[in-house]
Amino acid sequence: MSFSERLIAWYRNNKRDLPWRNTNNAYLIWLSEIILQQTRVEQGLPYYLRFADAYPDVKSFANASEDQILKMWQGLGYYSRGRNMLKTAKVVQNEFNGVFPVAYADLITLTGIGEYTAAAISSFSSNEAKAVVDGNVYRVIARYFGVATPINSTSGKKEFQAIADNLLNRDNAGEHNQAMIEFGALQCKPKNPDCPVCPFQSSCYAYQHQKTNELPVKLKKLKIRERFFYFFIIHNKEEILIKRRDNNDIWAGLHDLPSIEFKERTGLEMVFSDPNFNQWFNDKSVIQKTSEEIKHVLTHQRLYARFVHIENFNLNAIEKNGWLKIKKDNLSDYGMPKLIFEYLKNFLN
């Protein structure tokens, strides 16, 4: 039995009964596919039913206003999908004589329809032999064949598409595609796949090598966190207060200055209303000078720092916060981040 035959056998026994599967109507299939882009079936289903009821054909959709479409789209997210649908409905109405295309080559020209959606609509509505590759298919292929190429890399997209093309049952493309997607959604799930009852268990690379949790591989888009600091230079003629940093944050174990952090860029008034500030200092008149904002770039964080100069030792605060009172001359005995050390060096010299 071929992969596709076994897959389709599984599909016929396990598939969900979904309304867009009971039709060859390309318009309704298009409607469902756009709604389901990056959207779970359970979330999209009620929207599909409302849209199909309000706009039963492409003509009625094309004649709707953008406000009407977006109103019905409300809460689904990715609202450009709704705007693109209206644009495409008008194109179908005007340039395809109101007949929704079923050929991949026509579909791919329409706004909001990419490779996946064009393959889905053409294969579901007219059985055209185009393989779909969505998030489910990436997962199934990566695990079954042990493909570790990142699915969101350019080469990975080509590689997975080629494998899917090769796997496709060209005589039954629509059902094969549905089966791939359904298998990924119900059986070969992202977390806790049902391997114990999987029909592909014995030939699945990931199962045999215990790699289901490592596949597929996806490049992480490193997200850069922004942090905003006020560092306090609390000093007298000879001494200054420093602080050892926590072990579970940047600059673990190094020394910096007493500080207050914000998640957004704020003015000094936010510092003055900060409970710590008011605990440490009597009032804002202790501030003699505040530096310009200094930007400091780390691999996954962007720091924005301002240095606040204060000549006022609150001994009680020193003890409570574990601050260290050291000689300015001894500053270089303490490991400090470049951001802090450079500023102090320039200031003290």
Next chain:
DNA sequence: AACCCGGGGAG
């Protein structure tokens, strides 16, 4: 190739 677009559910 990187970034943007969203709400929601699962773990």
Next chain:
DNA sequence: CTCCCAGGGTT
């Protein structure tokens, strides 16, 4: 919290 979802468009 993070990850992911029947992805596509723009820069």
